[in-house]
Amino acid sequence: MKEAILDIKGLTVEYRSDSKTIRAIDNMNLTVYKGEVLGIVGESGCGKSTLAMSILNLISSPGYIKDGLIIFDKDINVLRLNEEELNRFRWEKISMVFQAAQNTLNPVTKISEQLNDVISSHPGVNTDIKERVVELCKLVRLDPERVLNVYPHQLSGGMKQRVAMVMALMLEPPLLILDEPTTALDVLTQKQILEILKELHEVKNMAMIFITHDLSIVAEIAERIAIMYAGKIVELASIDEIFYNPKHPYTKGLLKAAPSIVGDIESLVSIPGSPPDLSSLSRGCRFSNRCPFTKDICKEAEPLLTEVLSDHLVACHRWREINE
Amino acid sequence: METLLRSFSIIYKNKTAFVGFIILLLFIFMATIGPMLVPLETSAHPEEMFQPPSIKHILGTDYAGRDIFDEIIHGSRSVLIVGALSALISVSISVLIGIPSGFIGGFTDWILMRITDIFLTIPSLPLLVVLAAFIRIGNPLIMSLVLSLTSWPGLARAIRSQSLSLRERDFIEAARVSGLSSMRIVFSELLPNMASYIAISAIFAITQAVYAQVGLFFLGLAPFTSINWGVMLNFAVSQAGALYSSRSVSYLLSPIVCISLLQISSVLFVRALEEIFNPRLQR
Secondary structure (H helix, E strand, C coil): CCCEEEEEEEEEEEEECCCCEEEEEEEEEEEEECCCEEEEECCCCCCHHHHHHHHCCCCCCCEEEEEEEEEECCCEEHHHCCHHHHHHHHHHCEEEECCCHHHHCCCCCCHHHHHHHHHHCCCCCCCCHHHHHHHHHHHCCCCHHHHHCCCHHHCCHHHHHHHHHHHHHCCCCCEEEEECCCCCCCHHHHHHHHHHHHHHHHHHCCEEEEEECCHHHHHHHCCEEEEEECCEEEEEEEHHHHHHCCCCHHHHHHHHHCCCCCCCCCCCCCCCCCCCCCCCCCCCCCCCCCCCCCCHHHHHCCCCCEEEECCEEECCCCHHHHCC | CHHHHHHHHHHHHCHHHHHHHHHHHHHHHHHHCHHHHCCCCCCCCHHHCCCCCCCCCCCCECCCCCEHHHHHHHHHHHHHHHHHHHHHHHHHHHHHHHHHHHHHCHHHHHHHHHHHHHHHHCCHHHHHHHHHHHCCCCCHHHHHHHHHHHHHHHHHHHHHHHHHHHHCCHHHHHHHHCCCCHHHHHHHHHHHHHHHHHHHHHHHHHHHHHHHHHHHHHCCCCCCCCCCHHHHHHHHHHCCCCCCCHHHHHHHHHHHHHHHHHHHHHHHHHHHHHHHHCHHHCC
16 A cells, blocks of 8 residues: 555635635645655646645745645644744755746855755754765766855756755655746756656655646656646546546646647647636536536536546546546 | 955956045045044144145145144044944844845834834934934934934835845745745845845945034034044134135145045945845856
């Protein structure tokens, strides 16, 4: 039996503005297992980054976690930790590589000082820091001597991204969240970063949550994929199932909208319409106004995420009819 | 030590800043050990009044026959002390008010900014006049306090908006994710990013304080306890009638030139400060 490292139950996150409340994540259940790579895919604004932030209890005003439970490693209730415990929890248990990691480095301090800052704010982590940093630099293919004694602006974008990865790995957390870690990079660097991540996963065997909007990227690295749409998970399955046996019409749409390398050049089909306004949701399925298979029931009731095949969860009323 | 050497090399490479730095050093030298080298003649020498510049009196003599050069040297000390001290006080206050205000936000921000607003609306010159009537602004410390009382609010607002915008930057968020405490974020992320701004503001605060102080003495609002460039200006106009007679041109111009030089050198020096604190500008 696989052991869970992170258990999210009934998570609901909202953002409040003067006139309306936006429900960015709605009643989400998700389990991440030890040592696995889970990809989270969805279009912009579907709540992927909000999810990452809530896992670290970092949602700040005007956002707030309305409801839910986040359990790390069976006994840490993340949402119940106090300020000091949170500071220890973050980075020691879960660390993160950000979207546009180049902006996450302080522009006026040297890389080595920034690494030291992180280490010294986690007392009790007894590791030989210098050796560890050098080892990690080699792992992400950086020359430690070239990188450590300079300021961030003296490095290239890909190098900064890798420095951010070194930073994230310094305390060897059991879970690493990667929030679109390759989005701001060119294709070649993307490829390189993915290879490094794969290698890291093999060497350290840490669990990873890989957030992206690009299916082709998670295809390279993830074992399971969760497809998110408008604050909900609509389909959750292993990578092969998602690519070769998708059940949800949104997943099918996403796959059709991504170019394929093999086979004939098909014309790409985009999904018509745009995601619903998260501040005024109707009762039914969130995808119903864009779904080609919408029927009355889709407008009436919200479909639940149910296991339709073993380890394959779909939230759709009509998945059976559609896939016949 | 390494940082110090690096700073010097930056100043040396930047020619304009280097000129400013040298002039500033001369003034500091003048104010610290100058008075020990040149004794101040306080008694009047009626037989030598209004002498033009000569070898004996480099800048000539004033209405009482005293050496102007001596007076300039002895007058520099209080000008520099008050300038530096009042800049230090007003920058400290504005950092202490501005950073929590911008970084914490919410109610803290509201209350601190209302206090700042109150001080911001106080017109500085009338306040100084009123204060001068009640307090004996004799020693440099009280003088600096009075001057910084009205100079900090603007700077505090600027520092608040700086930390407000820095707070939203990704690297602050990243620092929070990596478990740095708020205190630590302020000291190792926020302050280093504002250092150049604060340093530059401090230099401008010095120039402001110098003007304000000289102005107070010139208007006769502060008691003349010791010789000072402002006092010299006051005497040049009121006692020596510099506005009406060409005999005391040197007496009037000497402090003016010194004040201007001090201000210009500060402004030139600022250019190097920017480079020192912002690694992106370094070559």
